[in-house]
Structure formats: structure tokens, C-alpha cells
Amino acid sequence: SQKIEQNSEALNIQEGKTATLTCNYTNYSPAYLQWYRQDPGRGPVFLLLIRENEKEKRKERLKVTFDTTLKQSLFHITASQPADSATYLCALSYNQGGKLIFGQGTELSVKP
Amino acid sequence: GAGVSQSPRYKVAKRGQDVALRCDPISGHVSLFWYQQALGQGPEFLTYFQNEAQLDKSGLPSDRFFAERPEGSVSTLKIQRTQQEDSAVYLCASSLRWDKNIQYFGAGTRLSVL
Numbered sequence: 001s002q003k004i005e006q007n008s009e010a011l012n013i014q015e016g017k018t019a020t021l022t023c024n025y026t027n028y029s030p031a032y033l034q035w036y037r038q039d040p041g042r043g044p045v046f047l048l049l050i051r052e053n054e055k056e057k058r059k060e061r062l063k064v065t066f067d068t069t070l071k072q073s074l075f076h077i078t079a080s081q082p083a084d085s086a087t088y089l090c091a092l093s094y095n096q097g098g099k100l101i102f103g104q105g106t107e108l109s110v111k112p
Numbered sequence: 113g114a115g116v117s118q119s120p121r122y123k124v125a126k127r128g129q130d131v132a133l134r135c136d137p138i139s140g141h142v143s144l145f146w147y148q149q150a151l152g153q154g155p156e157f158l159t160y161f162q163n164e165a166q167l168d169k170s171g172l173p174s175d176r177f178f179a180e181r182p183e184g185s186v187s188t189l190k191i192q193r194t195q196q197e198d199s200a201v202y203l204c205a206s207s208l209r210w211d212k213n214i215q216y217f218g219a220g221t222r223l224s225v226l
Contacts, residue, residue: 042220045217046215096213099157100145100155100157102147102154102155
């Protein structure tokens with residue numbers, strides 16, 4: 001079955017720096033790869049989606065890359081702010097509108 | 113409100129008790145998903161509805177878990193004879209017909225089985 005690995009250690013960075021989070025998967029590549037943000041006591045919130053035939057997607061300070069050869073996605077937050085502190089989840093789906101398979105999440109802490 | 117609403121937010125049950133968790137999706141959202149999230153882990157898929165039809169229940173961990181969405185709107189996840197290992201946050205998500213890939217999540221119900 002599909003296995004997804006995200007940075008297991010929490011990521012601590014200084015405000016203004018770029019945060020880079022990693023998502024690696026085994027087996028066959030998904031049709032869609034998504035990133036969600038989750039704050040304590042809340043449900044995940046959608047951030048970005050990238051399709052298997054896309055290499056990169058940007059939205060404001062966020063950038064996602066998708067390398068199906070390496071079976072890896074990288075998620076970047078540029079000019080990070082303390083408000084970016086949260087857990088970030090990588091999620092795969094194999095068909096449009098299908099169930100999401102989540103990684104375990106990476107906790108990001110941005111210090112002022 | 114405009115978001116996915118779940119109730120109760122917290123539920124404490126004694127082992128062996130039955131519980132029912134409710135999800136009110138965003139109005140007009142056709143698809144509805146249930147996920148289970150253990151502490152420190154990502155959500156794990158339980159089941160999926162399109163309107164009132166349960167199209168995938170492959171993630172339900174045992175026959176003690178049952179979900180329904182009789183009128184294609186509100187959904188209930190029922191757990192019979194709860195066990196300690198059922199303790200988790202249960203998340204509900206819904207998605208639009210024309211933008212199926214983005215799922216909108218509720219805040220979840222935290223279930224503690226003593």
C-alpha cells in the first residue's frame with residue numbers, strides 16, 4: 001500500500017527565512033498531490049494542489065514542486081512569519097474527487 | 113455558518129458504549145468524507161459518500177463502525193461497543209461537484225474512550 005513520509009522532526013526557523021518541507025511517497029505516482037495546513041484543535045485547510053503532469057505551482061508566498069521520478073514533493077514558504085507556524089500535511093489522491101491519503105505531517109515553528 | 117459543522121466537539125464514552133457523531137457539510141456539497149486522526153498522525157480515510165450513496169467504506173476499521181447519509185446532506189458516523197483504540201479525532205470533509213479535489217474539513221469530534 002502507499003506510504004508517505006514527511007519530515008519527522010519539527011522544523012524551527014527564523015522569521016523571514018524560507019521554510020522547505022518534504023513529502024516522499026512509495027509506489028506509483030498520484031494524479032494529484034495536495035498540501036494542507038492544520039492548526040491545533042482545527043481541521044486541515046487546503047493550500048495548494050499540483051497535478052502529476054505539473055512541475056511547480058505557486059500561490060503568493062507558497063511554492064510546491066512535484067518530481068515523479070524522485071517520488072517527492074517540496075513545499076516552500078518564503079519570507080516566513082510567526083503566523084505560518086502550524087502542522088503541514090501532504091496528501092495524495094489517485095482520482096478526481098477521490099479519498100486523500102495523508103502523510104503524518106510536519107510541525108513548523110517560525111520564531112520572531 | 114458557511115463551513116463544515118461537526119458535533120459534538122468532544123465526546124467521552126465508557127468502553128462498550130455506542131456513540132454517534134454528526135457532520136453538517138457545506139450546503140450543496142455533493143461529496144462527503146470521514147477521516148480518523150490519531151494524535152500526532154495524519155488523517156486516515158474511513159468512508160466516502162456521493163449524495164446519499166456510500167461509494168467507498170474500505171477504511172472502516174471494523175463492523176462496529178457504520179456511517180450513513182440518508183438524504184444526501186447530514187451524515188452520522190456511529191461506533192458501536194466503543195474500545196479504547198477508537199479514541200481519536202474524527203474529521204468530516206465535503207467537496208464541491210465542480211471542484212472535487214479540494215476538501216473542506218470540519219473542526220472534528222475528539223472521542224475519548226475510557
